[in-house]
Every structure is written in structure tokens, then in C-alpha cells.
Amino acid sequence: MTYPAANRTIVILGGGTAGWIAACLIASRWPQARVTLVESPDIGIVGVGEGSTPQLKHFFDQLGIAEAEWMPACDATxxxxxxxxxxxxxxxxxxxxxxxxxxxxxxxxxxxxxxxxxxxxxxxxxxxxxxxxxxxxxxxxxxxxxxxxxxxxxxxxxxHFDAYKVGAFLARHAVDKRGVIHLQRRIAGVERSADGGIAALRCTDGERIPGDVFVDSSGFRSLVFEGALAVPFVRYGDTLFNDSAVVMPTPRDEAALLASQTRATALSAGWVWDIPLTSRTGNGYVYSSRHITPDQAEAELRAHLAIGDESTARHLSMRVGRVAESWSHNALAVGLAQGFLEPLEATALHIVIATVEAFLDAVDADGFTAKARTPFNARIAARYDGVRDYIVAHYRLNQRLSDPHGYWAAARAVExxxxxxxxxxxxxxxxxxxxxxxxxxxxxxxxxxxxxxxxxxxxxxxxxxxxxxxxxxxxxxxxxxxxxxxxxxxxxxxxxxxxxxx
Ligand SMILES: Cc1cc2nc3c(=O)[nH]c(=O)nc-3n(C[C@H](O)[C@H](O)[C@H](O)COP(=O)(O)OP(=O)(O)OC[C@H]3O[C@@H](n4cnc5c(N)ncnc54)[C@H](O)[C@@H]3O)c2cc1C
Structure with a gap:
């Protein structure tokens, strides 16, 4: 079945960075489409992606948003x-x-x-x-x-940027400048259509949100892809061990020069990021829960940062891998609902932008057809696997001697x-x-x-x-x-x- 996409109803589930990036790109490319984004403030967003590749510059340039407009609003560097x-x-x-x-x-x-x-x-x-x-x-x-x-x-x-502030900035842009409809609802179910695709989202109060095309940006929950459509998930855990993170921002050292790089420092069972924002420094220890406990990770991070109990730690767990297909029936998966590669090379938003753009290009060229979908899915899967291999190389080739938990030796032994x-x-x-x-x-x-x-x-x-x-x-x-x-x-x-x- 082919859809002339430009005047269709697009429903985006999830208002994290991925959902709002998708909303901006889709509404900008298909101005006649009716784009609705639904999210649940009770659930909230993951809010930790703070570093990007040059793809984010390409994204803002494409939307005509100047650095002077968004960077100060998002504490960006x-x-x-x-x-x-x-x-x-x-x-x-x-x-x-x-x-x-x-x-x-x-x-x-x-x-x-x-x-x-x-x-x-x-x-x-x-x-x-x-x-x-x-x-x-x-x-x-x-x-x-x-x-x-x-x-x-x-x-x-x-x-580098404050992920919450970027999300809020993009939400304002999408709603005020691109006519995106923003709904705050909790989704309780996903209704399938006779052809196996998605017909509507069902809210907890029974309201139905129908659409022609659905974007799943519901985060690690992956409600449409792993939930309703049961698209298989390809796990990367055998080569990428890190499945957890502990995050702890610290005040910016005003006396020091503002860095223009992310620092990724290896610790005993993973690595810690140091991301300079204008308002604070973002820090997070990404580690393997098979090698250390959350308490050990938090203690090691505090020691690394030379801080006591004054800062609060936030613990996260991560599902590492990707959905087998990012476009299934009339649905597209983006962001954490689509997959997650640990943030060593800060590639998540890069892949979100690349996925949405490739999807729009494919539909514009060949409609909602297998001719468009099959090469798109192959290309996105290859991108994930290509980035994974580069990240795996950081671990497989590590030359660390100190290894109290056997983590670095295990990484050198992966196939x-x-x-x-x-x-x-x-x-x-x-x-x-x-x-x-x-x-x-x-x-x-x-x-x-x-x-x-x-x-x-x-x-x-x-x-x-x-x-x-x-x-x-x-x-x-x-x-x-x-x-x-x-x-x-x-x-x-x-x-x-x-x-x-x-
Ligand atoms: C430790 C860590 C570090 C990271 N570092 C980086 C980095 O440096 N660079 C980078 O590019 N990326 C990074 N990422 C990835 C980045 O955080 C995400 O790709 C990005 O934030 C997008 O998330 P998301 O929008 O897919 O999901 P989320 O932010 O989790 O948003 C999910 C949305 O779905 C909604 N939702 C879920 N269920 C329901 C429901 N039932 N009803 C209604 N709404 C619902 C939520 O309300 C929310 O709005 C990192 C991730 C982690 C875990």
C-alpha cells in the first residue's frame, strides 16, 4: 500500500530528544502533514544525552535555527x-x-x-x-x-548541551513554528490494524489517537516496536558489556578554561564522561553490572571526581542493541526505542537524525513500499553495526594493565x-x-x-x-x-x- 505521505496524519509517541527531533524534521519536510506528538510528563525523559557529533549542527542548520538562538538557551558549548x-x-x-x-x-x-x-x-x-x-x-x-x-x-x-533544555527548545520550535500538536497523555495500549500495522494509540482514559504513520520514540520501553509489533531485538551485549550508568553533575570550575572536548576516562569497569556545559559539568560512569555493583560504581565515580556525598547520583540501566528493523509496517522507531549503543562516541542523536532523514528520503522517493523499506532497514542496521564495531574496537584493543575486576581482560577477549x-x-x-x-x-x-x-x-x-x-x-x-x-x-x-x- 502506498501513502502520499505529505498530507497524512503522523503520530509520534514520546517527547524525549528523539521524539522532538523527529517532529521538527517531519513537520519541516512535510508541511501539509498533521503531526501530533504525545508524551507522558509522569514518565518523563531519560535526559542524559549531552554530547553530539557534527550531525546536530547539520540538523539545526537545516531547520534554520541559528546557534545564537539555541545554544545560550541550552547551556551549550x-x-x-x-x-x-x-x-x-x-x-x-x-x-x-x-x-x-x-x-x-x-x-x-x-x-x-x-x-x-x-x-x-x-x-x-x-x-x-x-x-x-x-x-x-x-x-x-x-x-x-x-x-x-x-x-x-x-x-x-x-x-555539548543540557538534554532537558534542548528537548524543551525543540518542543517550542515544533509547536510554535512548525504547527506540531502536543498532547500530554499516558498511552496504555497500541491498537493494530487488519493489515498488521498500527491503527491508533489508546490513552489511559480511553481516548484513541489514530494515525496513518506512527513514530515510536517511547524510549527504552519501545511500546510500538518491541511491544505491539514484537519486532525482534538484536542484542550487542556479548561484545559491548556496559549496561549501566551512574550520573552526577558537578558545578563548573569557573577558574578553569572552558573545555571544547568531551573527556572519556577509563575506570575499573567502564569509563566516565566529563562534559563541559556553560552551567555545570556533566559526569557519568558507564559500566558493566556484570563486573561491579551500582554502589561500587558510585563510590568509584565520587572518588574520581573527588567529591563526597554532597551531590546526588542517578542510576540508570541500558538495553544495548537495536531493533531488527527500524521501519515496520506503518511505523518508524527512533531513539532509545530503536536501539542503544553506549555513549562512548555520543552517536545516539546522530543516528536519530540520520534515521528520520533516511526515512523521509525513502518515502519521498518510493512511498510506503517494500522498495523503500527494505533498503532503508538494511542501511540503518548497517549503520548501527558499523558504529558498534568502532566502539567495540575501543574495548577489544585496550592496552590497560590495571584490571581489578577482570573487565579489561574480558574486553580484550571478545570475538x-x-x-x-x-x-x-x-x-x-x-x-x-x-x-x-x-x-x-x-x-x-x-x-x-x-x-x-x-x-x-x-x-x-x-x-x-x-x-x-x-x-x-x-x-x-x-x-x-x-x-x-x-x-x-x-x-x-x-x-x-x-x-x-x-
Ligand atoms: C547514560 C546515557 C548517556 C547518553 N549519552 C548520550 C550522548 O552523549 N549523546 C547522545 O547523542 N546520546 C546519548 N545518550 C542517548 C540519549 O540520551 C537518547 O538517545 C536521547 O535522550 C533520546 O532519548 P529518547 O527520546 O529516545 O527517549 P526518552 O528521553 O526516554 O523519551 C521517551 C519518551 O517517551 C514517553 N513515553 C514512554 N512511555 C510512554 C507512555 N506509556 N505514554 C506516553 N508517553 C510515553 C516519555 O514520556 C518520554 O517523553 C545517552 C543515553 C544514556 C542512557
Whole structure:
């Protein structure tokens, strides 16, 4: 059955960030559609996603919402990437920076790849990613990503933000500017239609909310997909152990420079995020409940933050994996109802935006047909699996020595996917990793720079004692020239706090 989507009734279940992102994108693309979002304030939202990729900039740009409009309203800051601390105990590799791309990468990435390959094959050359990429230098100096007017090169960036405030901002935009109808109701049931799709949502007071198309953004409850439609859930728990988090914001240290990076610091059974907002610092320990208890995790987080009992902790559990199909019958799943990959690379909202856009593109091109749905589902599943493999690599390749709970050793022992096996094999046999990433066609999830940063950033090279000085067969990369190039590029950027829109 095909629906001319543009004038249909769309019902979105859930008013978390995913639901409101979907509402804004759908109402903006299909202005004739009647879009209703229903949510239950009693249930509330998860409210912890505080970091993004550059996809969120693309989202706001597309809606025509300026940074000056939304950033101050959401305590938002700029994000150049993620600093990984303590994931490796190899000398000289205790931390590295994973950047978003810049227009200047082409000047140094080739030399970075060259040197990492030389070091993999036993030559003693510089191969730490931070020495080759501009954003690492900018993040270390807490700079904003926008250069001076006189320096016409772009640095991609994401944001940090207060998830509750972003949700509220998008709700106002959707209702006031895009005509979305906002209902506050608790949904008690989902009514199926004769063709197996969804006919209506049923509220606790008996009210019926019918629709042509349903978006399930009901969070981990996944009321439509896992509930009514019984779409199978593909679990990732055998390769990604972290299933719990304890969250504890702290006041911002006004004396310190406002950071322009997320920090992801490895702890005994997971890692802790440190996200700088203008109003506070977001902190959360993402851990495996198979290795430590919630009390142990909370105590470890408090010790890490050097705080006593003055801050309240919030504990969460997470269902890790994805629905087998994100589009089933006349329903689309987005956000936590669709799946969850732990937040190490802050990809959740990225996938929400990518899912809704791909859905709109597919329906606009081929209507509500199998021709549209089948490749869409394959593409979204591949995206999830592609991002999962990159996240799994952080654990599988960790180089931590301290391991009181056996967590890091267990992570090193997980069975990698075939894709990850090929990446690891290319790296450890001294092959051309960028060519392998091209051959695997996975650069659209994480590109060759990201993979090199991860593998080189952990120092996964032959031990220092086995390295030999480079001989005549190796081209010498002039590190002084690279240092000078990056230093002079960096002179065009200003401190983060001076550059935020007010
Ligand atoms: C520990 C942790 C850290 C994270 N960090 C990041 C990050 O850094 N970056 C990132 O992009 N993402 C992150 N995420 C993911 C991010 O939080 C979510 O993707 C995002 O908040 C969207 O959530 P959601 O809208 O799908 O679900 P929710 O926020 O849970 O919203 C669900 C909605 O459904 C409604 N609902 C549910 N049941 C009913 C019912 N019966 N009747 C009516 N309404 C109902 C609720 O009222 C609510 O409005 C993180 C998640 C976790 C758990």
C-alpha cells in the first residue's frame, strides 16, 4: 500500500530528544502533514544525552535555527572531539584525541598514515595522532572551532548541551513554528490494524489517537516496536558489556578554561564522561553490572571526581542493541526505542537524525513500499553495526594493565565481527589500513583518520625495545614542519569561552 505521505496524519509517541527531533524534521519536510506528538510528563525523559557529533549542527542548520538562538538557551558549548584518557598503559600513549574532520586534514593525514605504518612494521618514528591533527592542538588549548575571518578553513564540530533544555527548545520550535500538536497523555495500549500495522494509540482514559504513520520514540520501553509489533531485538551485549550508568553533575570550575572536548576516562569497569556545559559539568560512569555493583560504581565515580556525598547520583540501566528493523509496517522507531549503543562516541542523536532523514528520503522517493523499506532497514542496521564495531574496537584493543575486576581482560577477549577482524588484521600485518577501510566501504561510519587515531592512539605498535631506527628505505616525515604548520594554523583560533554565542 502506498501513502502520499505529505498530507497524512503522523503520530509520534514520546517527547524525549528523539521524539522532538523527529517532529521538527517531519513537520519541516512535510508541511501539509498533521503531526501530533504525545508524551507522558509522569514518565518523563531519560535526559542524559549531552554530547553530539557534527550531525546536530547539520540538523539545526537545516531547520534554520541559528546557534545564537539555541545554544545560550541550552547551556551549550562547542565540541571538537573526544579526549580518551587511560585506555592504554603503553608508554607515551596514555591519552589521545579523536577529532571531527577538518578541511586541513589533507595536509597531514597522509603523513600520519605513513608513519603509523612504518611504526607498525618496526621503525622508531613518531606515530601519536595528536602530533598530526589540528583539532587535538585546539582542544588542548580549549579553543573554539571557528577560526578568525582571515583563515578560510573549516573545522567540523559538535556540541555539548543540557538534554532537558534542548528537548524543551525543540518542543517550542515544533509547536510554535512548525504547527506540531502536543498532547500530554499516558498511552496504555497500541491498537493494530487488519493489515498488521498500527491503527491508533489508546490513552489511559480511553481516548484513541489514530494515525496513518506512527513514530515510536517511547524510549527504552519501545511500546510500538518491541511491544505491539514484537519486532525482534538484536542484542550487542556479548561484545559491548556496559549496561549501566551512574550520573552526577558537578558545578563548573569557573577558574578553569572552558573545555571544547568531551573527556572519556577509563575506570575499573567502564569509563566516565566529563562534559563541559556553560552551567555545570556533566559526569557519568558507564559500566558493566556484570563486573561491579551500582554502589561500587558510585563510590568509584565520587572518588574520581573527588567529591563526597554532597551531590546526588542517578542510576540508570541500558538495553544495548537495536531493533531488527527500524521501519515496520506503518511505523518508524527512533531513539532509545530503536536501539542503544553506549555513549562512548555520543552517536545516539546522530543516528536519530540520520534515521528520520533516511526515512523521509525513502518515502519521498518510493512511498510506503517494500522498495523503500527494505533498503532503508538494511542501511540503518548497517549503520548501527558499523558504529558498534568502532566502539567495540575501543574495548577489544585496550592496552590497560590495571584490571581489578577482570573487565579489561574480558574486553580484550571478545570475538570481533568479521569487519573488525579485517581491520585488525590489516593493522597488525602492516598493510594499508586506509585501503582496507575503502575496500570494506565503512568510511561513512568512521573514516580512516578515526581508525588510525584509535589504533595509533592506544600505541598498538611493536614494543619500544623492538623498534629500530628508520633506514634509508623510509621516507623521513619532517615533524618540525608539521609542528610549525599546526602551530601556525592554531594561531587563528580563540579561546572557547570568548567565542560562545550569547
Ligand atoms: C547514560 C546515557 C548517556 C547518553 N549519552 C548520550 C550522548 O552523549 N549523546 C547522545 O547523542 N546520546 C546519548 N545518550 C542517548 C540519549 O540520551 C537518547 O538517545 C536521547 O535522550 C533520546 O532519548 P529518547 O527520546 O529516545 O527517549 P526518552 O528521553 O526516554 O523519551 C521517551 C519518551 O517517551 C514517553 N513515553 C514512554 N512511555 C510512554 C507512555 N506509556 N505514554 C506516553 N508517553 C510515553 C516519555 O514520556 C518520554 O517523553 C545517552 C543515553 C544514556 C542512557
Amino acid at each position: 562547542y565540541k571538537l572531539g573526544i579526549g580518551f584518557d587511560g585506555w592504554s598503559h603503553r608508554p607515551g600513549f596514555d591519552r589521545y584525541f579523536h577529532p571531527f574532520p577538518t578541511a586541513l586534514d589533507s595536509h597531514t593525514a597522509g603523513m600520519f598514515f605513513y608513519n603509523t605504518r612504518a611504526r607498525r612494521t618496526g621503525r622508531d618514528v613518531v606515530a601519536h595522532p595528536d602530533r598530526f591533527l589540528l583539532p587535538a592542538r585546539l582542544a588542548a588549548a580549549a579553543c573554539a572551532p571557528q577560526p578568525d575571518e582571515t583563515f578560510p578553513f573549516e573545522v567540523s564540530y559538535g556540541y 570481533p565481527s568479521d569487519m573488525l577482524k579485517r581491520i585488525m588484521s590489516a593493522w597488525f600485518t602492516g598493510a594499508d589500513l586506509a585501503a582496507e577501510i575503502d575496500a570494506l566501504d565503512i568510511g561513512r561510519y568512521y573514516n580512516a583518520i578515526s581508525w588510525h587515531c584509535l589504533l595509533a592512539g592506544y600505541g598498538t605498535f611493536p614494543d619500544d625495545a623492538r623498534l629500530v631506527p628508520p633506514g634509508a628505505e623510509i621516507e623521513r616525515i619532517d615533524m618540525a614542519r608539521i609542528d610549525d604548520f599546526l602551530r601556525r594554523c592554531a594561531l587563528n583560533f580563540r579561546p572557547h569561552h570568548t567565542h560562545l554565542p550569547r
